[in-house]
Amino acid sequence: MSTVLDGLYYSESHEWLKVEGEFGYIGITDYAQHQLGSVVYVDLPEVDDEVSQGEEFGAVESVKAASDLLSPISGTVVEINEALEDKPELLNEDAFNNWICKVKINDTAELDNLMDAEDYKAICE
Amino acid sequence: MEDILKTCLHQKHLDLGAKMMPFGGFDMPIEYTSIIEEHNAVRHAAGIFDVSHMGEILITGPDSERYINYIFTNDIRGAEPGKIFYGMLLYPEGGTVDDLLVYKMGDERFFLVVNASNIAKDYQWIVEHSTGYDLKIENLSDYYGEVAVQGPKAEACIEELLHLDVKDLLFYTCKEIECDGETIIVSRTGYTGEDGFELYGSHAFINRVWDVLVGSKQVLPCGLGCRDTLRFEVGLPLYGHELEKDITPIEAGLGMFVKLDKGDFIGKEAIAQQKAEGVKRKIVGIELADKAIPRSGYEVYANGQMIGRVTTGYNSISTGKSVCMALIDSAHAALGTEVEIHIRKKFFKGTIVKKRFYEKNYKK
Numbered sequence: 313m314s315t316v317l318d319g320l321y322y323s324e325s326h327e328w329l330k331v332e333g334e335f336g337y338i339g340i341t342d343y344a345q346h347q348l349g350s351v352v353y354v355d356l357p358e359v360d361d362e363v364s365q366g367e368e369f370g371a372v373e374s375v376k377a378a379s380d381l382l383s384p385i386s387g388t389v390v391e392i393n394e395a396l397e398d399k400p401e402l403l404n405e406d407a408f409n410n411w412i413c414k415v416k417i418n419d420t421a422e423l424d425n426l427m428d429a430e431d432y433k434a435i436c437e
Numbered sequence: 438m439e440d441i442l443k444t445c446l447h448q449k450h451l452d453l454g455a456k457m458m459p460f461g462g463f464d465m466p467i468e469y470t471s472i473i474e475e476h477n478a479v480r481h482a483a484g485i486f487d488v489s490h491m492g493e494i495l496i497t498g499p500d501s502e503r504y505i506n507y508i509f510t511n512d513i514r515g516a517e518p519g520k521i522f523y524g525m526l527l528y529p530e531g532g533t534v535d536d537l538l539v540y541k542m543g544d545e546r547f548f549l550v551v552n553a554s555n556i557a558k559d560y561q562w563i564v565e566h567s568t569g570y571d572l573k574i575e576n577l578s579d580y581y582g583e584v585a586v587q588g589p590k591a592e593a594c595i596e597e598l599l600h601l602d603v604k605d606l607l608f609y610t611c612k613e614i615e616c617d618g619e620t621i622i623v624s625r626t627g628y629t630g631e632d633g634f635e636l637y638g639s640h641a642f643i644n645r646v647w648d649v650l651v652g653s654k655q656v657l658p659c660g661l662g663c664r665d666t667l668r669f670e671v672g673l674p675l676y677g678h679e680l681e682k683d684i685t686p687i688e689a690g691l692g693m694f695v696k697l698d699k700g701d702f703i704g705k706e707a708i709a710q711q712k713a714e715g716v717k718r719k720i721v722g723i724e725l726a727d728k729a730i731p732r733s734g735y736e737v738y739a740n741g742q743m744i745g746r747v748t749t750g751y752n753s754i755s756t757g758k759s760v761c762m763a764l765i766d767s768a769h770a771a772l773g774t775e776v777e778i779h780i781r782k783k784f785f786k787g788t789i790v791k792k793r794f795y796e797k798n799y800k801k
Contacts, residue, residue: 349456350473352752353728353759355781371781373730375472375751376662378781397728 314343314436317408321384321423322432323366328408329384329426336385337411340372343436345407348374354396354403355381357413361389365422370412372403385422387415444489445582445640446647453658460661461553463490468660476663476754479629483588484659485650488635489643492556493581494549494563498572501545508566508703509539510686512696518543521609521624524694526562527704531685531711535559536676538626540611548611548622548637550583552676566703582643586656587633587667589798595623595634598653599646603634608801617642625800628664630671632800669749669762670795672722678733678748679720679762687711688764689720690792718745721770722792724760728752729780731761731787736779739769747778755795762792 316322321329326344330337345351355371355378363369363383370381391414396402402410427435442463450457455466466487468475478484496505505513511524520541526534535555540548551559560576567574586595595603601614603623611624621638636646650656665675674680679689686695687708695708725731731750736743750761761778769776770789777784 349468350471353730355729368781373752375666375754376467378730378732 314341314346315408316341316343316429316433316436318429320408320429321426322429323382323384323426324435325382327382327384329423330411331417331420331423334417335390335414336387336417337414338384339411340381340403340407341432341436342407344372344379345403348372348379349376350374351400351403354400354412356392356394356396357389359389359392363387363389363415365425372400381412383415384426385415386418388418389413390416442490444487445643446487446489446584449644449647449651450487455658455660458661461490463553465490466658466660467662469658472660472662472666473754475657475659476666478657479588479631479659479663479667480755481589483586483590483594483656484663485647485656486585486587486659486661486664487647488585488664489582490553491583492551492553492559492576492578493583493637494551494560495575495577496547496549496563496572497575498545498570500570501547501572504567504570504572505539505547505549506699506702508563509537510695510702510704510708511539512699513539513541513547514699516541519610519612521611521626523609525680525686525691526559527685527702527708528682529703529707531687531704531707532682533676533680533684533686533689534562534682536674536680536691540622540624542611542613542622555676580639581637582640583635583637584643584646585627585629585633585635586650587627587629587659588631590655591631591633592800594650594653594656598649598655606634608799617645628673629667630673630795630797630799631667632798663754665749666751666754669751670753670755671797672762672791672793674720675749679764684720684764685711685716688716688718716767718764719767719770720748720762720764720792722760722790722794723747723763723776723778723787724758724790724794725778725785725787727785728759729783729785730759731763731778731780731785737763737765737787738777738779738784739766739774744769744776753794758794760790760794
């Protein structure tokens with residue numbers, strides 16, 4: 313059974329969003345890392361990239377396949393988790409503690425399009 | 438849609454909790470625990486693969502050698518029984534029907550091992566062209582189960598755990614062994630670049646082999662996922678990727694398995710012409726500077742022009758480098774040539790290298 317943390321927002325494509333003020337941290341869920349298997353490469357966005365809700369902003373790759381990352385929210389990338397460049401397996405070790413990028417959120421109204429932990433748990437079953 | 442086929446070990450895979458996927462018409466295990474762990478077990482210890490999806494076709498009779506020499510690219514004439522040959526069946530235009538192994542079991546008895554996805558096509562091809570030859574062709578794919586036991590410890594495990602005498606078997610040779618009331622076939626062959634063996638027998642025998650080796654904990658169950666990463670690293674082709682209906686063995690860099698000096702065979706004229714004139718495209722190796730992963734189908738560019746596509750690519754588990762095989766315009770195929778690979782939105786720099794990304798470790 314995959315872990316789902318309370319207090320985060322979730323997308324149907326298995327990204328999580330943690331909101332802190334006007335910023336949000338984006339990562340992939342424990343369910344997603346489990347489905348992917350061993351992560352060997354993370355195609356990170358770049359700082360200042362504009363991302364849009366539901367649109368591709370990077371990719372996570374296992375040995376066998378590449379999986380697009382879809383942004384749970386629209387905004388501007390202000391920071392990326394460079395640790396993932398050398399240690400992509402951190403996503404397997406702890407998907408919730410290893411965020412992929414931090415964005416400045418454009419419009420918090422978009423949060424209404426995301427799921428809470430309870431709803432997300434239901435789609436992981 | 439036809440029903441998906443199951444090998445004689447299917448239930449074992451489910452019991453082990455393997456991730457299953459369709460391959461060549463069969464529901465096959467892709468990985469059990471971790472593709473990386475399974476890959477490394479074969480490189481450094483021993484692993485066992487269910488390869489019962491592979492097809493087995495037996496050709497017997499007075500004309501069998503002469504006939505196989507006519508449909509197969511390698512030269513099997515006058516070989517000792519026990520010898521195994523790798524080669525292809527070709528279309529008259531030079532493209533590949535399939536790549537396969539031919540086991541010479543006896544002077545008038547040959548055992549062909551073909552790709553799962555091509556069993557029906559190959560069998561039909563072989564039957565169709567055999568008119569006028571005195572021989573018998575049998576598709577024994579439903580009878581035989583097959584496992585591959587691969588890795589530097591494979592020999593010791595087979596000797597000690599299965600009590601089969603295989604240590605004197607040379608690379609690319611086979612023998613028949615009486616075992617538990619049946620005749621099984623064992624060969625020193627594989628598809629991983631490591632020393633290893635392939636065993637063919639009844640479903641009951643193959644299940645026993647699996648239980649003994651896996652039960653010993655000395656041989657790790659390995660899925661088709663790492664079978665692909667292992668064969669890829671040592672530059673071995675996979676039908677449907679590096680070989681195809683419209684890809685010749687010369688384009689694939691496998692000319693050494695096509696013998697033009699052995700008399701007539703299907704596809705000979707086309708291959709001779711291609712050898713004389715040179716190929717317009719060929720399979721090369723490409724190493725990327727970045728860790729981004731070139732996947733099958735991605736486009737390869739040189740000087741802004743698309744020159745071909747990736748056929749297989751990975752971040753190599755054994756070396757950590759992102760590498761691929763690609764079918765590209767021969768004008769850009771020289772070692773050291775700079776190319777670019779289009780991965781999602783970006784272009785990544787790569788260099789043409791030998792398509793052997795990891796050295797083979799055969800026991801010859």
